[in-house]
Amino acid sequence: MDFTLTDRETRMRDRVRDFIDREIRPRQPLYDAQAHDGERWKILPVIEEVKALARAEGLWNLFMPPGSGRAPVDDSFTFEGEQLTNLQYALCAEEMGRIGWAPECFNCSAPDTGNMEVFHRYGTRAQKDRWLRPLMDGAIRSAFLMTEPAVASSDATNIETRIVRDGDDYVVNGRKWWSSGVGDPRCKVAIVMGKTGTDGPRHQQQSMMILDMNAPGVRIERMLSVYGYDHAPHGHGEVVLENVRIPAADMLLGEGRGFEIAQGRLGPGRIHHCMRTIGVAEAGIEAMARRLLNRVAFGKRIADHSVWEQRIARARIDIEMTRLLCLKAADVMDKAGNKAAQLEIAMIKVQAPTMALQILDDAIQAHGGAGVSSDFSLAHDWAAVRTLRFADGPDEVHARAIAKAELGKYEAPR
Template sequence: MDFAYTPRAQELMTRVQDFMDAHIYPNEHLYHEQHAAFGPDNIWQVPPIVDELKAKARKAGLWNLFLPESERGAGLLNAEYAPICEIMGRVHWAPEVFNCNAPDTGNMETLERYATDAQKEEWLDPLLEGKIRSAFLMTEPDVASSDATNVQTEIRREGDEYVINGRKWWSSGAPDPRCKLLIVMGKTDPGADRYRQQSMILVPRDAPGVKIVRHLTVYGYDHAPHGHAEVLLENVRVPASNMLLGEGRGFEIAQGRLGPGRIHHCMRTIGAAERALEMMCKRLMSRHAFGKLIGEHSVWEERVADARIEIECARLLTLKAAWMMDTVGNKVARSEIAMIKVKAPVMALKVIDDAIQAHGAAGVSQDPGLAAMWAHIRTLRFADGPDEVHRRTIARLEFGKHVDMKAARGR
């Protein structure tokens, strides 16, 4: 097992890092200033600096880097994209500049793998060009969506159309004015096998019957202009040709979509943790208390050392998962994918919390951005499956190495 970055990855890492240094970091404050200038009634407007930098990134050839083994993207392996994704993750809005932002990356990968040529022409091409954005509608407020078989949204065939009724929430990106496509998971056949009841279908954001009920905040943060929404689907009609892959294929699509997405989430999270550690160290080595630098007090030496250890552990585990996905496939890498999805957010939250503590009262304010970073990362303990589901997967795979599970249940 060799985790040395390929020459292609190293070259792109350098180029992305240079772009971040030249264009992203110097414009962090401008991004927030431009967004604040829209006022409280226009929070879903996009700061102009984003489109300016997207044009620069595309011109520099730093565009759609996430698509593995695809002529439409950079053709990078998961293990090659992972360290690049980490660099982008140091600033929460940076991935969009490279058209590598969630949930669009997962939706584009879904369309690349499972959509028809006509569906790709209508939806994938505009997404790849960065002209539109999209949302993924799976979670529902009335059921425990950690078990996706609970999803109750109805997708009913009527002639040449499907009629959709249901209520979704935590539909990230749906409030964005550029969101034009919703990928909806719902139930097409309640009487089928448990894992063949669900399907995924493409729904235009402006289809009659699609209603944004409200936007949802995360610890008070609205995450505008991206945001998260509760969405009502009321007698929404779409052509039968909008079905993805076929009825009953929803779980198959979900597994193909969520594996790479978890790698992306985890590497961006590691990038955020690195940024928090950097901010923590600079703060600790620039402030004095009780006659010496704060960083020279042993409690802080311990916290900084632990942060470095935990970041390295999370990165190596994530790279292992990416390498396994590239070499033996997502199914064989199930345990590693589940492990990183638990490890990375928990690790990052601890590092960010220590960084907040190092900044004193300033840490919980809006100034250093650490409070917002913590709130954003906290959502990842739910996104793409809660910790408990991933721990269950890990435990069951571990039991299976040593015990005949079927025989054990029959005793």
């Protein structure tokens, strides 16, 4: 078994790392000043400036794997990007995860990455020209409307939003929340999941449609906070859809095929989150170590107290194990496809946030009162990572799939 990175893997990771150190990290004070000055939901000039620099260096749309240059449904539209494998992208995404606003600078932030993949794989040429191209260029942002407040959305067959055919249109009524990105003024399009039928198999009653966010009847009722953080300028909203008319031509793939699209979309999205979360954990252990080495308590550096030696050691062990599992999942996706990697994706989806949360919690403890303040990013990072234990499927759902597969190895035939 060879764990040595290839030249391309090393080169791309180092290019991203160098760009972050050179162009993004020094601009953190400027980002903070712009983000906290005036209106919360706005376009930040510093991000637009860095996006132009990244694109000029060819560090743009890194997430779409090889073979995606032309889509299965419509091969007349070429996706513009670096065409990294999932394994190559995992190394780059980890570097991006060290600074919260870095992924957008490379046009690699959620939910745009998943939405672009859906448009690319399942959209018509007209849909791609209207929505995928400006997303691919970073000119607009998008949202994904799936989760609902009134039902347990971990079982997506519970979704109640109704999509009813009426002539050349569909009429949509429902309420969605945790709709990432709807607070951004550039959010022009969303993919919405709803129920087009009540007959037939449960997993063939859901459909996905393209929603113009400027359509009559679309209302952002409120922006949601996460442990008190609004996560502006990106953020998450609660959206009401009231008699929204969507042209029938904006149905994706066909009625009843929402789950098929969702599985294709959520697999890569889940592992992208995990890749970035490892970067968050690396930033957390660095912050913890620096604090421990520079503070004195009871006559010696905090780093020299045995309890902290144990915590630092455990953090490094957990990061290394989690990274290997993430890279394995990415490698299986590349070699055997997303479906074949379902269990590896499920395992890393449970492991990565749990690992990072423990490290961030220890880092907060090392910083004392400062750790829970906004003087450091640790509390904000903890709040953001905590959502990943249920975003894109809660731990319990993924653990159930893992357990069923494990038990199936030993269950006697019936």
